[in-house]
Amino acid sequence: MSPRLGIVAGSGVLPGRVVAACRASGRDFFVLAIEGHTDPAVAEGSPHAWVRLGALGKAIRILHDERVGEVCLAGPVRRPSWRELRPDLGGIRFLARVGSRAFGDDGLLSAVVERIEEEGFRVVGADEVAVDLLPPSGPLGRHRPDARAEADIGRGVAVARALGALDVGQAVVVQEGVVLGVEAAEGTDALLVRCGGLHSHGPGGVLVKIPKPQQDRRVDLPTIGPDTVRRAHAAGLSGIAVEAGGTLVLERAEVVRVADELGLFVTGIDRPT
Amino acid sequence: MSPRLGIVAGSGVLPGRVVAACRASGRDFFVLAIEGHTDPAVAEGSPHAWVRLGALGKAIRILHDERVGEVCLAGPVRRPSWRELRPDLGGIRFLARVGSRAFGDDGLLSAVVERIEEEGFRVVGADEVAVDLLPPSGPLGRHRPDARAEADIGRGVAVARALGALDVGQAVVVQEGVVLGVEAAEGTDALLVRCGGLHSHGPGGVLVKIPKPQQDRRVDLPTIGPDTVRRAHAAGLSGIAVEAGGTLVLERAEVVRVADELGLFVTGIDRPT
Numbered sequence: 032m033s034p035r036l037g038i039v040a041g042s043g044v045l046p047g048r049v050v051a052a053c054r055a056s057g058r059d060f061f062v063l064a065i066e067g068h069t070d071p072a073v074a075e076g077s078p079h080a081w082v083r084l085g086a087l088g089k090a091i092r093i094l095h096d097e098r099v100g101e102v103c104l105a106g107p108v109r110r111p112s113w114r115e116l117r118p119d120l121g122g123i124r125f126l127a128r129v130g131s132r133a134f135g136d137d138g139l140l141s142a143v144v145e146r147i148e149e150e151g152f153r154v155v156g157a158d159e160v161a162v163d164l165l166p167p168s169g170p171l172g173r174h175r176p177d178a179r180a181e182a183d184i185g186r187g188v189a190v191a192r193a194l195g196a197l198d199v200g201q202a203v204v205v206q207e208g209v210v211l212g213v214e215a216a217e218g219t220d221a222l223l224v225r226c227g228g229l230h231s232h233g234p235g236g237v238l239v240k241i242p243k244p245q246q247d248r249r250v251d252l253p254t255i256g257p258d259t260v261r262r263a264h265a266a267g268l269s270g271i272a273v274e275a276g277g278t279l280v281l282e283r284a285e286v287v288r289v290a291d292e293l294g295l296f297v298t299g300i301d302r303p304t
Numbered sequence: 305m306s307p308r309l310g311i312v313a314g315s316g317v318l319p320g321r322v323v324a325a326c327r328a329s330g331r332d333f334f335v336l337a338i339e340g341h342t343d344p345a346v347a348e349g350s351p352h353a354w355v356r357l358g359a360l361g362k363a364i365r366i367l368h369d370e371r372v373g374e375v376c377l378a379g380p381v382r383r384p385s386w387r388e389l390r391p392d393l394g395g396i397r398f399l400a401r402v403g404s405r406a407f408g409d410d411g412l413l414s415a416v417v418e419r420i421e422e423e424g425f426r427v428v429g430a431d432e433v434a435v436d437l438l439p440p441s442g443p444l445g446r447h448r449p450d451a452r453a454e455a456d457i458g459r460g461v462a463v464a465r466a467l468g469a470l471d472v473g474q475a476v477v478v479q480e481g482v483v484l485g486v487e488a489a490e491g492t493d494a495l496l497v498r499c500g501g502l503h504s505h506g507p508g509g510v511l512v513k514i515p516k517p518q519q520d521r522r523v524d525l526p527t528i529g530p531d532t533v534r535r536a537h538a539a540g541l542s543g544i545a546v547e548a549g550g551t552l553v554l555e556r557a558e559v560v561r562v563a564d565e566l567g568l569f570v571t572g573i574d575r576p577t
Contacts, residue, residue, distance in 0.1 A: 190470050197463050199483045210472045211489045216482060216502045225498070229489045 034100025036060040036160065037152070039090070040069040041106030044281055045157055045254060047073045049105045052161035061097045063090055068108050084108065087143075088121020091150055102152045103160055104144070104250045141247050156249040163283060166299040168275040172287040174296040176270055180237050182208065184272045187239030188303060195243030201253040204268065206236030219255075220262060227266035238263050241274040241300075248277065256281035260289045260297065270296035277302055307373025309333040309433065310425070312363070313342040314379030317554055318430055318527060320346045322378045325434035334370045336363055341381050357381065360416075361394020364423055375425045376433055377416070377523040414520050429522040436556060439572040441548035445560040447569040449543055453510050455481065457545045460512030461576060468516030474526040477541065479509030492528075493535060500539035508542040514573075515550045529554035533562045533570065543569030550575055 036053060040046035040062050050073060053060040062069075062079035074081070078097070082090045094102065118126055125146055144154050158164040170176075176184060183205040190210055191203045200214035204226040211226040219240065230236060240253045255273060263271055270290075273280060280286055280297075290297045309326060313319035313335050323346060326333040335342075335352035347354070351370070355363045367375065391399055398419055417427050431437040443449075449457060456478040463483055464476045473487035477499040484499040492513065503509060513526045528546060536544055543563075546553065553559055553570075563570045 190467075190472055193466050193470055194463075194486070197466055197483075199463055199486060204488075209489060210470075213467070213472060213486050213488050215477075215486050216484045217498055221498065225490055225494065 033058050034153075035098055036155075037063055037094045037097065037099035037102040039063045039102060039104045040065065040073050041104070041108040042068045042070065043106045043254070044070075044256065045106040045279065046070070048161050048164070048281060049103055049157050050077055058160075061094075061099055063093060065108065069106075083117065083119075085118035085122045087125050087146070088119045091121060091147070094147075094152065095150070099152065101155050102147050103155050103157055104140075105157045107251065107254075140250050144247055144250060154249050156252070158252070158279065159249075164279045164281070165276050166273055166278065166280045166283070166297075168299045168301055171280070171283065171297045171299065172290045172295075174270065174290065174294060176237070176272070176296050176298055177235075179207070179235050180269055180296070183235065183237045184239055184298075184300065186210070187237060187272065188241065188300070191239050191241050192244055192303060195241070196245065198243060198245075201243060202238060202240040204236065204238050204266070206230060206268075207234070211236070219259060223259075223262040223266045223268075226268075230267040235269040236267060238268055238271045240271065240278055241302075242277045252277065252279045254279040254281060255286070255297075257285040257289045260286055260293065260295055264293040264295055268295070270298065272298050272300050274302055275299035306331055307426075308371055309428075310336055310367045310370065310372035310375040312336045312375060312377045313338065313346050314377070314381040315341045315343065316379045316527070317343075317529065318379040318552065319343070321434045321437070321554060322376055322430050323350055331433075334367075334372055336366060338381065342379075356390065356392075358391035358395045360398050360419070361392045364394060364420070367420075367425065368423070372425065374428050375420050376428050376430055377413075378430045380524065380527075413523055417520055417523060427522050429525070431525070431552065432522075437552045437554070438549050439546055439551065439553045439556065439570075441572045441574055444553070444556065444570045444572065445563045445568075447543065447563065447567060449510070449545070449569050449571055450508075452480070452508055453542055453569070456508065456510045457512055457571075457573065459483070460510060460545065461514065461573070464512050464514050465517055465576060468514070469518065471516060471518075474516060475511060475513040477509065477511050477539070479503060479541075480507070484509070492532060496532075496535040496539045496541075499541075503540040509540060511536050511541055511544045513544065513551055514547040521550065525550065525552050527552040527554060528559065528570075530558040530562045533559055533566065533568055537566040537568055541568070543571065545571050545573050547575055548572035 062074050062077045064074040064081045066083050080093050187203040187205040194200050202214035202219045204211045211229045212222050214222045335347050335350045337347040337354045339356050353366050460476040460478040467473050475487035475492045477484045484502045485495050487495045
């Protein structure tokens with residue numbers, strides 16, 4: 032039987048999916064909710080505690096007290112400024128040790144994972160708990176990319192990987208070979224809204240959303256859901272390319288239904304080698 | 305005496321600066337204005353002709369007819385879709401030859417430059433005509449970057465160069481080591497507006513705007529002006545880093561006045577080696 036799961040709940044719907052998966056499989060779990068980030072609906076009705084983002088020392092004490100064996104970091108956490116962070120003693124020790132690695136999400140996250148593992152917890156990916164979150168290779172729905180879209184996907188993958196290697200972003204929009212937008216701190220929704228305004232009203236255009244090359248695949252995987260499909264359609268795009276086994280697809284059945292209805296493809300591409 | 309200058313006028317204020325520099329030095333010139341891109345005020349009152357963007361064959365005929373010796377491509381040209389382009393015969397021949405190099409601004413521009421040079425024209429940079437457009441190394445005004453800003457500039461340069469190598473963009477905003485935004489097709493103004501909303505309200509933050517590593521330095525250099533300084537201030541940034549000898553600074557005296565007044569630095573950094 033699996034040990035008790037500590038769900039460190041970021042924003043968005045992913046933590047709720049992990050909670051639902053635990054309930055469905057009868058797995059014991061505990062939600063560590065982060066003030067200002069976790070949707071209260073995820074914490075309510077589940078065993079949980081609230082902590083500030085900077086209170087790493089307290090968070091680790093709670094996970095020990097709750098006899099958690101495995102920890103899942105689920106959902107994005109918007110990066111605060113150092114001033115907003117107000118770290119507790121455990122947080123200060125952690126930041127002092129992390130130093131310049133804290134620049135960039137990936138450096139900070141991998142340091143958090145190391146810190147949790149040092150405490151004897153095993154860190155697991157959300158997709159290990161909630162199966163069916165990671166798509167296979169090939170089209171998920173009825174539509175598939177044409178040759179033009181394949182070319183745009185190729186360019187988008189090259190740009191996304193270069194950006195990701197610098198720990199900047201995971202999403203790129205390409206139309207007719209032109210990079211309309213690349214994601215940094217603003218998130219994919221804002222990227223799509225902006226690219227809708229830049230779209231040439233020519234054919235096609237794709238959103239490519241894939242993990243960073245050096246990413247710890249247990250945490251912070253790129254994510255799409257039905258709203259991503261709706262926004263991509265509103266931006267005039269012909270489809271979305273995600274990484275097979277590397278991009279979380281939330282509510283896959285609904286993603287497929289919306290994409291089929293709107294005429295978009297959603298396709299899993301193999302991890303570049 | 306310099307041969308007659310053909311000014312291929314893109315958008316923005318740079319073409320007007322080149323016209324003014326020709327007038328000031330008594331140099332003979334001709335403006336080739338592009339429908340939907342050139343500010344009509346630049347063409348009016350000067351010898352000029354209007355062409356569609358796709359009419360490359362016609363444009364070259366006009367430059368020959370007007371006995372132009374040197375050509376200056378001044379100001380950005382928003383990339384149209386192939387459908388909007390409606391190339392003439394010269395344009396179709398050109399695009400057929402350029403092929404996949406047309407993906408990305410840099411590939412297309414360098415092909416345009418080659419095509420113009422094949423016709424016997426010499427291509428010159430706007431900064432060769434309008435001197436004082438390129439800044440020296442070091443702060444332009446009263447303020448200078450502190451250690452934190454220097455660190456942000458370093459990260460911004462690394463990201464801008466990686467993006468530029470992929471022919472995506474030239475501008476990056478970094479605050480406290482976090483990349484708030486990177487520019488693609490939306491332009492620097494939209495980048496700054498968006499980053500204002502993402503700013504953590506902690507200290508500082510910088511805009512880095514530098515040429516792409518492989519850029520033909522006679523065309524399409526990154527540009528800032530007084531409005532860039534105002535927008536950077538509105539976004540909560542502490543300053544702007546440009547490349548010494550590589551970024552066009554329009555209205556430098558006004559840039560310095562505005563920056564000094566608002567408390568921002570504008571500094572020229574050496575080209576990375």
